[in-house]
Amino acid sequence: MARRSTSPRICEDCGTKVSGKYRRRRCENCYRAVLRREKGIPTAKERRANYNPKSYLFGSTVAGPDGCVIFTGPSRGRGYGALQGADGRRVSAHRLAYELMVGPIPDGMDIDHQCHNRSLTCEGGPMCRHRRCVNPFHLEPATPKENTRRAAARPASRVGRYRSDRGNASCRNGHERTEENVIWEKRLSAPGGRVRRCRQCLKNQQASARKLRRQAA
Incomplete structure (x- = not known):
């Protein structure tokens, strides 16, 4: 029966002492890196170096209703699309689309979806399909107050329903608001x-x- 070698196992790539799996005289991480190179899979560093926000943004879209261009990538809270910007920070997809295709967003301004304001059936909320729209022709800068006012003015708006009875002493059915x-x-x-x-x-x-x-x- 052959005796196992008692010499320390050192990874040929990173030089660390290996206590776990030891394949091709490498540690687990370096061995996986070798397999990725053999298969032509780019590393995380290479992906970051070749990352193009514009290509990723408009390459991850599908045609939607009302002429919308729907971003199919990751989303952040409240249903808005999100991705990594050129500076590495996570940004909203519709704001990045406006900056790339139109120009800088003025300080303190929101980006309003005009396609949502024109819709007669969409009630809004996190499931609103217009929140993922990145069509630059559907986007317009607006102050937060004006953005909310436009949303409340829509016939199907939930915001309008929530605000219509604000300050009343009773509900719509006449029950006192105690x-x-x-x-x-x-x-x-x-x-x-x-x-x-x-x-x-x-x-x-x-x-x-x-x-x-x-x-x-």
Whole structure:
């Protein structure tokens, strides 16, 4: 029976002492790097050096409704597309598209999706398809206040529904808005990220749903 060598195993590439797998006289990381080179797979450093934000941005799109160009890459919070910019920082896809195709964005300005403002059916929110649109002809700088005002003015806007009864002493069904009768719910598409709901209206809706289920049973 052959005796195993007791000499220390040293990686030929990085020179570190190997205590785990030892293949082709290399440590695991260096061995995997050799396999990637043999298969022609670029390393992370090579990918960073050859990264082109514009090519990646518009190479990861599909045609959408209303003439939109929908970015199919990663997304950040609230449904907006996101990718790595030329400086290595993570940026919104629609803002980068405007900067690349139109010009710099003025300080303190949002980029408003005109395709969303024209839509009569999209209610907005994180599932809004227009938030991933990177068509530069659909993008326009606007102040945050003006951006919110345009969204609230749309017929199908959730923002408009949330704001229409702000400051009223009662809900739309006439129930008084007391501290005990108000429920705050999280809504990403609403101003401040939450909305008021009438507790009594919610109870009535739940009772109606239970009644319909009993009738259908």
